[in-house]
Amino acid sequence: MIGGGNSALEEAMYLTRYAEHCFLIHRRDNFRASLYLQEELKKYPAITTLLSRTVRKIEGDGNRVNVLVLENKNTGKIETIDVDGIFISVGQKPNVEFIDGKVEQNPAGYIITDYKMQTSVKGIFACGDVIRKSLYQVVTACSEGAIAAYSAEIYLSSKDSSDII
Numbered sequence: 001m002i003g004g005g006n007s008a009l010e011e012a013m014y015l016t017r018y019a020e021h022c023f024l025i026h027r028r029d030n031f032r033a034s035l036y037l038q039e040e041l042k043k044y045p046a047i048t049t050l051l052s053r054t055v056r057k058i059e060g061d062g063n064r065v066n067v068l069v070l071e072n073k074n075t076g077k078i079e080t081i082d083v084d085g086i087f088i089s090v091g092q093k094p095n096v097e098f099i100d101g102k103v104e105q106n107p108a109g110y111i112i113t114d115y116k117m118q119t120s121v122k123g124i125f126a127c128g129d130v131i132r133k134s135l136y137q138v139v140t141a142c143s144e145g146a147i148a149a150y151s152a153e154i155y156l157s158s159k160d161s162s163d164i165i
């Protein structure tokens, strides 16, 4: 598992259900994940943490990945480890290219909505992982989807679109 945030740590722990051993590789000296998850990680002897390592190369045998080449940022030493698979969890980027710049977005690109899921452009509603919010989960995406659909329906059926709730 490559990454140092909450997702990377959670997924590494989850992987130990299926993998004999898991390497958790992060380029910084410390994880960005919550302290709670960092404490939880200590309960998993099947996870070896490799900090300050940058992935230099991913090698395969033509069918599958089998070797990871890492650079130890502190020593400059090149290390190789044998692996059966790689999972990369190094951050997220909203998939908003099709609407970039047409609605208000925050500096990271997430679309800004109000409580009706209305964007800065009347009649354009947004929901789910592309909007700015605090919790990116299926349950919040579904709830916002319902609100966005409801708002859109009112917008389309209303003679005076200014009277959306």
Ligand SMILES: Cc1cc2nc3c(=O)[nH]c(=O)nc-3n(C[C@H](O)[C@H](O)[C@H](O)COP(=O)(O)OP(=O)(O)OC[C@H]3O[C@@H](n4cnc5c(N)ncnc54)[C@H](O)[C@@H]3O)c2cc1C
Pocket (backbone or CB within 6 Å): 007, 095, 098, 127, 128, 129, 130, 136, 137, 138, 139, 141
């Ligand atoms: C590794 C990982 C683990 C997660 N674990 C959990 C978890 O345990 N519990 C939980 O609740 N949430 C979890 N999440 C978060 C959850 O998956 C998302 O919050 C949720 O799926 C967001 O729903 P969405 O509909 O906004 O986006 P998505 O589910 O990503 O759906 C967007 C859809 O739009 C399609 N699409 C994209 N661009 C276009 C286009 N231009 N035209 C047409 N279609 C397009 C995509 O193909 C996709 O089908 C996890 C996410 C990740 C990455």
